Amino acid sequence: MVDATELNRLFWHSRRGMLELDVLLVPFVREVYPDLDPEDQARYRKLLACEDQDLFTWFMQRGESDDADLQRMVRMILDRVQPK
Template sequence: MVDDIELNRLFWHSRRGMLELDVLLVPFVREVYAHLDAEDQARYRKLLACEDQDMFGWFMQREEPEDPDLRRMVKMILDRVQPK
């Protein structure tokens, strides 16, 4: 169970100041994070520790993270917003 303090902290860390990242990360943390298992929650927190420019390249699908945990999280976030 995720407490409100953690969710609030993650919400603010998800606001990167780059619109392209904000529109992906903020809704994800609001709508999905609390329902993830502990491993995926840890992967999301690991993603937030990455540089904005790296995340931008990953989410714009210009490159992929080398780390399989980060690759899984990027795919999970992109799958939410891309048409099937």
């Protein structure tokens, strides 16, 4: 279970100031993050430590991270919003 303080901190770290990232990360942290297993929660926190330009490239599918953990999290977030 994620405590409210951690969730609030993650919410603010998910707000990147770039609309393309905010519309992906903010809903994800609110709606999905609390139910992730601890390993995926750690991957999400690791993702938040990345530079905005890298995140933008990965989420706009103009490139992929060399880190499999980060790429897994990018894919998880994109799968949530892209039609199958």
